[in-house]
Amino acid sequence: MDTIEAIKERRSINFFEPGVDLPDEKIRELLNLANLSPSSFDLQPWRVIVVKDPERKKTLRRCAMNQQKVEEASIVLIMIADPDGVEKNMDRVLGSWQELGYMKPEMRGAYADMMKSLYGAKDSLTRKIFATKNTGLFAMNLMLAAKGLGLESHPMDGFDEACIKKEFNIPADKIIPMIIAVGHLKKGINLLPRAFRREIDEFVTYNSY
Numbered sequence: 552m553d554t555i556e557a558i559k560e561r562r563s564i565n566f567f568e569p570g571v572d573l574p575d576e577k578i579r580e581l582l583n584l585a586n587l588s589p590s591s592f593d594l595q596p597w598r599v600i601v602v603k604d605p606e607r608k609k610t611l612r613r614c615a616m617n618q619q620k621v622e623e624a625s626i627v628l629i630m631i632a633d634p635d636g637v638e639k640n641m642d643r644v645l646g647s648w649q650e651l652g653y654m655k656p657e658m659r660g661a662y663a664d665m666m667k668s669l670y671g672a673k674d675s676l677t678r679k680i681f682a683t684k685n686t687g688l689f690a691m692n693l694m695l696a697a698k699g700l701g702l703e704s705h706p707m708d709g710f711d712e713a714c715i716k717k718e719f720n721i722p723a724d725k726i727i728p729m730i731i732a733v734g735h736l737k738k739g740i741n742l743l744p745r746a747f748r749r750e751i752d753e754f755v756t757y758n759s760y
């Protein structure tokens with residue numbers, strides 16, 4: 552499936568075929584594709600919990616407004632934005648840039664300073680926005696990759712974040728922008744046509760707000 556087709560065909564699927572196993576190899580393929588997402592300074596400030604175990608999915612469903620798809624999908628991915636991504640990944644990014652010739656060794660310090668100053672103090676709103684926007688891009692890449700792999704998906708933010716953090720041992724400083732159900736469309740379900748989309752002229756202007 553090409554990119555344009557994947558974008559056009561992706562839909563948020565409410566009904567997944569229950570009891571369908573997604574092999575770990577396929578899950579890894581999906582995650583590896585999502586992992587090619589762009590990110591601020593290539594800092595990749597995300598983590599993912601793959602929820603596959605039926606009992607764990609039941610727990611997640613309880614935290615997610617009892618949404619049936621959480622239990623029926625083959626897996627549900629808890630997308631986690633990590634504000635510590637700057638410190639955790641900075642050295643490896645800079646090392647790789649140096650090794651591959653993206654920058655001269657003497658520029659390393661300047662780049663490190665820029666990364667730290669651009670994305671603010673560890674607990675700042677700037678840092679939270681940095682982590683969340685990049686994890687959102689990862690999530691979108693994942694949903695399109697799923698389509699390309701013959702899978703369906705559904706993003707959700709209808710959940711109690713504190714509940715998910717408690718049940719899945721996620722540290723308090725992390726952010727959960729969304730969870731994403733992945734699997735196959737339930738047999739016999741026909742999707743309704745795509746709903747309302749704003750005309751682009753309503754929100755696009757050229758050269759000024």
Ligand SMILES: Cc1cc2nc3c(=O)[nH]c(=O)nc-3n(C[C@H](O)[C@H](O)[C@H](O)COP(=O)(O)O)c2cc1C
Nearest residue numbers: 561562563564618706707708709710728729745746
């Ligand atoms: C961040 C995010 C959170 C969402 N949360 C939910 C949710 O909790 N439950 C739900 O049924 N749909 C949820 N949706 C799905 C939207 O309703 C859906 O994307 C929208 O209606 C457009 O439909 P489409 O994705 O099929 O194009 C969410 C979508 C996004 C992007």
